[in-house]
Amino acid sequence: MNKFIKVLLVVQFLFLSCIASAAKNDTVLGPGDILKISVFEQPDLALEVRVSESGTITYPLIGEVSVGGETPAVAERKIASMLEAGGFLRNPHVSIIVSQLQSLQVSVLGQVLRPGRYPLEGQRTLADVLALASGVSPEGGDLITLIRTVDGKTTREVIDLAEMMRSGDITHNMNIVGGDIVYVDRAQKFYIYGEVQRPSQYRLEHNMTVIQALAVGGGLTLRGTERGVKIKRLDKDGVTHVLKVKHDDLVQPNDVIYVQESLF
Structure with missing residues (x-):
């Protein structure tokens, strides 16, 4: 040659x-x-x-x-x-x-439209990998759990995706690395029964008030009274408390709202 x-x-x-x-x-x-x-x-x-x-x-x-x-x-x-x-x-x-590149993959699990393992081609953020999984499903909540193992030590971080979007603070839109697990929690719920049009369980929205929760339940029946609204709420020790609430009080996860029948 x-x-x-x-x-x-x-x-x-x-x-x-x-x-x-x-x-x-x-x-x-x-x-x-x-x-x-x-x-x-x-x-x-x-x-x-x-x-x-x-x-x-x-x-x-x-x-x-x-x-x-x-x-x-x-x-x-x-x-x-x-x-x-x-x-x-x-x-x-x-x-x-x-x-x-099989080793550089992220697992996206929980309430996403396409859960699975996805390759990381280049630098990817938390929002990027959620997009790879076609986004959060209708049953998905605001809280995202990121589990990461580095040098044999596993850490867990919970990120409020909705709050990040509302505030525009993207410091929690972390870079994802191979082996990370991203888990989308199910949306938080509240329950409503008694004299309402549609007693059931519903998605708890950000800063939802009692009056908003009543509206989600279709409003009161003809026999219902707004003065007879109570909430059954579990404390951190698992003890149930029955609270009389006002219209602008905030509903908490797993609250059970009960609307009493009017006496008149």
Whole structure:
């Protein structure tokens, strides 16, 4: 092969490798990822391999290589170094392309329209991954639970999505990382019965008042009286209290509103 053409091919190979590395310079390899590995001018060393649960791959000539937690660029240098140290190749140029990034996935569960596992392609926020799951379902509430494990330590954070949207404060619109679990809670409910048109359970809206709750229940029947509205409410110890309430009092989660019959 003409020496000039060979040098040109080497430069082209390195250039393409640099582009691939730049595109995934912050990608971290992990279990389940599928890698396409090639070595310049060594077609017999081309391999597609899945990263094991222990974060390793098996590569021709050099055997087991630990790549878990490494970027593709670091893994390339590691394989090249092992090939050269073993006396198999001199100054090998290794390229790794991640064909399937299984390790960088987020689980979106609970009250979303399409619960499941989704790949994280680039930087994604909490709002982004909820959009991937087609958004919150009609039964979904305002509270989002984010569960994350880092270095064996699991943390849990509850985010009020509706409040974040109302206030415009996006500090809680956190960046999501591989392995995160996003759980959308079911909407909080209240219950209403007695002399109302539609006794049932209903979604508790933000800062809902007693009079608004009565309106959701269709209003009073002809026998009902607004002066006879009471709420049965559980305290933190599980004890039920019966409270006489006013129209502008706020309804709390799991409140049971009872409308009495008028005596006249």
